[in-house]
Amino acid sequence: VKDDVLDFLPLNPATLHILLALLGEERHGYGIMQEVERQSLGHYKLGPGTLYDNLQKLLDQGLVMECASNGETESRRRYYRLTALGRKVLAADLERLGTAVREARSKLRNPKPQKA
């Protein structure tokens, strides 16, 4: 498992949304799909294939870990949560995106005159 958060950046959209969905609380797969749809106001939908493909990568990288089910008796569902490393990586990527957004807003407010 890599320790340097910069090695994980930039996160792809699916990974970013999965980590964001797990930021508040631990969730199972379908819960992550619903949370991603809610957070993106329905503009970004994750299918089970994309979700578990990325989830497996995140588990291998140590950004997400499986945890005991939240008192739910349904054995088919597994719950996942962010690790400390996952939280750091997410924070770093949000900082990167924040910088890009600030830069873009600044340029949109004060566009340089174009050369003829």
Add this chain to the structure above:
Amino acid sequence: MMRTLYCCLVRLHPRPFRERFEEEMLCAFDDTATKAGALWLFWDATLSLSRQWVLRPQRWMPLTKPLPSSSNAIPLFAIFQEHRPHPLALVCGGMLSLIFFAGIVAVAQWSDFAGVRDGRPVVDKTGLRGFFNFKLQWSPEGLPPQPLGPDGAGPVAPSDPSGQPSLFTALQEQMGLRLESQTAPIEFIVIENIERPTEN
């Protein structure tokens, strides 16, 4: 049937992935299929299948013994083929995924056209023989059970916002054929008994 097909797609994934996530993927499919539409889920699983085989080499079967090296220290790459997919298999796997998905789309489209979706086969009573090229413009909106027309003929055309007529109206107006809902004898196979073959 859709669930069985989806299960087949999941089982085409590499074994480590399948063993870990098969149950959860099927669980998510059950939760999502009615809401999101099964076709989108098939497309998503097809992409996942391609990604798993092509972009996730660490998921392939691990080597059970160290790679032998040849006398000139250049690795014997052929040994990989015993443990990991042959490169050609990856190409074939990708093509198989696309063909599988295209097949599902074709079946869905055809079942819309032939009325098989509501379990009603179409019996040809035109008496026409041969093959014909034709272009038919119609909308699948509102195809499931509709009221019959006043003379017992095909269903009344629904008012489709896209402006396209229903299949029944399009067939009549554009080709002069009429699709009628009737009770009629059709050929089908009845399996009355199955027995294991006896030795000669």
